[in-house]
Amino acid sequence: MNETIYVFHALPEMEEPVLAGVFQYGSPGGPGKFRYVRSYLERSNALPLSPVDLSSLNSVTVQAGDRNEGLFGVFRDVLPDFWGRLVYASNNGIPPETVTNIMLMRRPDPLRVGAIDFSDTDRVPETMALPEIQDMSRLVTAAQEIFDGQEGRLRPDERQLLLQGSSMGGARPKANVLRNGKLYLAKFPSKGDRFDNARVEMALSDLAHSVGIETPKTELVSLPDGRGVFLSERFDRVPVSEKPGRFYRKGFISALTLLGLDEMENPFGSYPAIADAARKIGIDCGPDLFRRMAFNMVVRNTDDHLRNHGFIREGTEWRLSPAYDLMPSPAVPGVGTLFDLSIGIGKLGRKATFENALSESARFGLNKKEAEEIFLAVGENVAKWRTFMSKHGISDVDMERFSGSFTLSVAGFP
Ligand SMILES: Nc1ncnc2c1ncn2[C@@H]1O[C@H](COP(=O)(O)OP(=O)(O)O)[C@@H](O)[C@H]1O
């Protein structure tokens, strides 16, 4: 069957998105085809949906490749992963494994990451002002109920809150919340957690900020039972002044899309390849990217996959997004001292060693000495990780789980 999805784009300084084009998808499997509509091309402020795919503003029909189930990368980036699909399945009373990309594209979601929205009609999706969050605790419980498959107990208002913004990627339970006029991505605790993820993510985000990495503004909310909720202010939204709960949108693509890869091809991606590809489209982020790579190495963040790196469009310019989803993998000293990151680092592939990190410094626009200096400065700061964890109330027991995670920062250099 041929499906038609209307694609909307929120342009700079515009509260409502406009119809940008039409996506046609032959189910199942695609690949899809996209065409910008004439009314969009005639706008003086029209911008391409992405600097990589669909980057030419003309009326030619473009066919997607076979990757990402025949979707353009920029579309796949603004669809949910495990968590959002679970919420959709629960809301529609269907098994999660039967949720398809096209089902997720028929329903508009003004809170999805970036500036694109989809609908099965050509009417501009309505953007309701988001209400302020009243009861975080209840929302966390509701999310847990979805996780546990007890969705029957959700109240309609809770269901609505969880549904709005369920297009955000990632596996952890989350929601978009408005708090004191700001829009946050709230990451919830989950029953199976082995430590207080929210507090650890707070500490890591602070630690990253302390070494000169741009991070979103973050906050921690403590639930009555003591567990934390991690709030990360949406870096792809700008509040509209005098209109509480309303936002302008910034564009978003992941590094996966920048490299034109499929999710299964993640290990073929690398930090130097991201720097090269970014430079090709006029984004000079080599040194920043090198710093993030060094940081992920010394904190043992092995979940640094290509969708955990992003680029945003502010106004008409694309740039590296603030860093998100920074988590150390637990490790105790002496066990598996050698580890790989999730994408390539240097000439020795994904191996997290100092030598490997420096091996491609030129591709980051750095000479060996500059790269070494950045790496050592990051390592020196990160060696103070316990101070950052204590500040956020992480228990001694939890802290010990990470006592082997920061070994590179403390002793890893020749
Ligand atoms: N502060 C933020 N502002 C805007 N988008 C964000 C922010 N933090 C994360 N994202 C987007 O939301 C997705 C899910 O967040 P992430 O922290 O990666 O969750 P998970 O731990 O479930 O993978 C990311 O892949 C990114 O696209």
Ligand SMILES: [Mg+2]
């Ligand atoms: Mg993630």
